[in-house]
Amino acid sequence: MIRYFTPEDIQNDNEYHKQLRAQTQESTGTPDDKEFTEQEIKNAVANMGHNKAPVEDGITSEIFKRVVDILPGYIKPIYNSCLRSGTFPTRWKKAKILPITKPGTESSEEVSKFRPISLLNVGGKVLEKVLINRINHRIFSQEFMNKNQYGFTPQKGTIDAAMEIKEIVKEGLAAGEVTALVSLDVKGAFDTAWWPGILKELRACGCPKNVYELTKSYFTQRTATLSTNSLRLERGISKGTQGVLLWPGFWNIQYNSLLNLNYMTRTKVVAYADDLLAIKGE
Numbered sequence: 001m002i003r004y005f006t007p008e009d010i011q012n013d014n015e016y017h018k019q020l021r022a023q024t025q026e027s028t029g030t031p032d033d034k035e036f037t038e039q040e041i042k043n044a045v046a047n048m049g050h051n052k053a054p055v056e057d058g059i060t061s062e063i064f065k066r067v068v069d070i071l072p073g074y075i076k077p078i079y080n081s082c083l084r085s086g087t088f089p090t091r092w093k094k095a096k097i098l099p100i101t102k103p104g105t106e107s108s109e110e111v112s113k114f115r116p117i118s119l120l121n122v123g124g125k126v127l128e129k130v131l132i133n134r135i136n137h138r139i140f141s142q143e144f145m146n147k148n149q150y151g152f153t154p155q156k157g158t159i160d161a162a163m164e165i166k167e168i169v170k171e172g173l174a175a176g177e178v179t180a181l182v183s184l185d186v187k188g189a190f191d192t193a194w195w196p197g198i199l200k201e202l203r204a205c206g207c208p209k210n211v212y213e214l215t216k217s218y219f220t221q222r223t224a225t226l227s228t229n230s231l232r233l234e235r236g237i238s239k240g241t242q243g244v245l246l247w248p249g250f251w252n253i254q255y256n257s258l259l260n261l262n263y264m265t266r267t268k269v270v271a272y273a274d275d276l277l278a279i280k281g282e
Contacts, residue, residue, distance in 0.1 A: 005099075024196045086213025131211065179279060190251060221236075222238075
């Protein structure tokens with residue numbers, strides 16, 4: 001079960017992928033971003049739900065919110081120390097997996113019957129939130145994200161994606177063309193995301209050096225544990241991950257390069273997160 005929930009990044013790379021891995025470990029050479037503000041941290045904490053179960057430290061989001069209210073001057077330096085040093089603390093990279101049976105699969109003996117829910121340290125989730133907010137600000141303020149990505153994108157949704165597809169097909173019909181549509185869906189998308197691919201796109205958008213180094217640290221020494229009444233297993237994570245605040249944004253960043261490919265004439269692609277529709281008119 002834990003092997004299924006934490007797939008490995010098998011490094012049977014070609015020369016391009018080897019070069020890309022090596023490149024993403026180098027410094028970006030870009031200027032540092034400014035430090036996190038007290039308001040950024042408070043906003044990240046305020047958006048956290050009260051009903052999440054705690055991990056080994058026993059700290060709930062409600063407890064963390066009270067600490068931030070009482071000691072804001074103590075909490076902010078912790079997060080800015082992480083940003084300055086480019087270090088995502090190891091204890092904040094440990095996920096506790098709870099397997100939940102999917103409806104209608106109770107009689108199945110396949111491990112795919114379970115949906116994994118990952119519990120993470122509240123302090124780490126706050127750092128994830130302020131980090132992805134900084135990354136998204138960079139991405140969207142520079143219009144780096146392809147306009148045909150409609151998932152996890154501000155002021156866009158499924159209706160906007162559907163209307164875009166409608167207009168493309170309508171144009172084809174008006175021109176007397178036959179329009180072919182091919183729908184693609186990535187199985188276990190967040191679990192299969194390739195970390196060097198995400199870092200490559202961050203470099204391409206001119207990500208600030210300290211934000212990039214913190215993201216790179218986030219991708220190291222990640223682990224997941226799965227427990228039963230008599231057994232506790234821990235396993236390293238080397239690609240993708242479950243149930244974290246960063247991953248909708250990270251997925252879009254990785255998928256962006258696919259949307260930006262030079263396609264054939266009269267070919268367009270529209271994406272909603274990992275769901276992609278390729279449209280070709282003839």
